[in-house]
Amino acid sequence: MLMADSKPLSKATNTTAAGKAAQDAVRFDHVTISFQIRSGNEVIAVDGFDLGIQPKQFVALVGPSGCGKSTLLRAVAGLIDPTKGQVRVNAPDSLSGFARVAMVFQAPTLLPWKTVLGNVLYPVRFGTKRSGVDYSQRASELLDMVGLTRFRDAYPAELSGGMQQRVAICRALILDPDILLMDEPFSALDALTREELQFEVRRVHQKTGKTILFVTHSMSEAALLADRVVVMAAHPGRLKDDFLLDLPTDRDTATLDLPEFAGYVRRIRDGIYGQREGK
Ligand code: ADP
Numbered sequence: 041m042l043m044a045d046s047k048p049l050s051k052a053t054n055t056t057a058a059g060k061a062a063q064d065a066v067r068f069d070h071v072t073i074s075f076q077i078r079s080g081n082e083v084i085a086v087d088g089f090d091l092g093i094q095p096k097q098f099v100a101l102v103g104p105s106g107c108g109k110s111t112l113l114r115a116v117a118g119l120i121d122p123t124k125g126q127v128r129v130n131a132p133d134s135l136s137g138f139a140r141v142a143m144v145f146q147a148p149t150l151l152p153w154k155t156v157l158g159n160v161l162y163p164v165r166f167g168t169k170r171s172g173v174d175y176s177q178r179a180s181e182l183l184d185m186v187g188l189t190r191f192r193d194a195y196p197a198e199l200s201g202g203m204q205q206r207v208a209i210c211r212a213l214i215l216d217p218d219i220l221l222m223d224e225p226f227s228a229l230d231a232l233t234r235e236e237l238q239f240e241v242r243r244v245h246q247k248t249g250k251t252i253l254f255v256t257h258s259m260s261e262a263a264l265l266a267d268r269v270v271v272m273a274a275h276p277g278r279l280k281d282d283f284l285l286d287l288p289t290d291r292d293t294a295t296l297d298l299p300e301f302a303g304y305v306r307r308i309r310d311g312i313y314g315q316r317e318g319k
């Protein structure tokens with residue numbers, strides 16, 4: 041039922057869905073990524089991964105530690121190349137592929153000697169700029185969106201962890217990427233701040249219409265945030281389940297009480313632990 045538009049593409053549908061595939065914001069085609077480790081052995085981080093992500097989709101990639109989530113994000117960011125297969129990022133009007141993909145990590149990694157505003161503006165020095173954009177104004181708008189206007193001249197050490205992560209999100213958005221990659225961005229935060237930021241990132245998605253690929257090992261976080269959940273299993277990292285969520289666009293604490301929400305969390309758990317009996 042919910043699978044119709046988003047089930048993992050088999051080889052056959054891959055060919056027939058070629059027209060549609062061309063519109064994907066991110067496309068993984070039979071992606072295998074392996075690493076040579078010191079013993080000389082090969083670790084297969086991701087094995088035969090197929091996925092097409094539509095523009096503006098909010099996709100949660102959920103799975104146990106070591107299932108290749110970060111590896112896949114790094115491949116989208118162009119930091120590593122697949123051993124086999126292809127990762128395609130569709131950024132139609134980009135000058136250089138890089139400026140259109142931005143990443144937020146678990147640690148905010150702000151520059152301690154720069155102010156909040158300085159940190160948000162930092163990528164402007166290195167990235168591909170668009171002509172006619174006033175980046176200082178854009179930075180102010182982004183800080184306003186996450187409620188940090190008052191702190192624009194503060195230094196990272198003066199901010200809480202949640203505020204620092206908000207700055208990191210603004211920094212990721214400053215060059216107006218098409219695709220926002222988030223790798224367990226809230227894992228280091230306390231539970232209350234984490235919940236606040238989860239709803240915040242949903243709002244950011246609604247406001248900016250970015251394609252978001254959000255990695256988490258939290259099943260409830262995946263179901264709370266995403267429009268689509270991709271479940272992975274480890275050793276080797278591979279796709280286990282892929283489904284759309286039929287939840288209200290605006291998410292809040294009431295979402296957590298919806299029976300559908302509980303059902304989705306259960307489905308993710310089943311995917312991870314491989315207990316699909318009776319389904
Ligand atoms: P996740 O983010 O889901 O926890 P990773 O993508 O970090 O998983 O890692 C997937 C697998 O690939 C793990 O077994 C990990 O040890 C291995 N791996 C990741 N990066 C490297 C690397 N640079 N060298 C060797 N092995 C790696």
Ligand code: MG
Nearest residue numbers: 109110111223
């Ligand atoms: Mg990881």
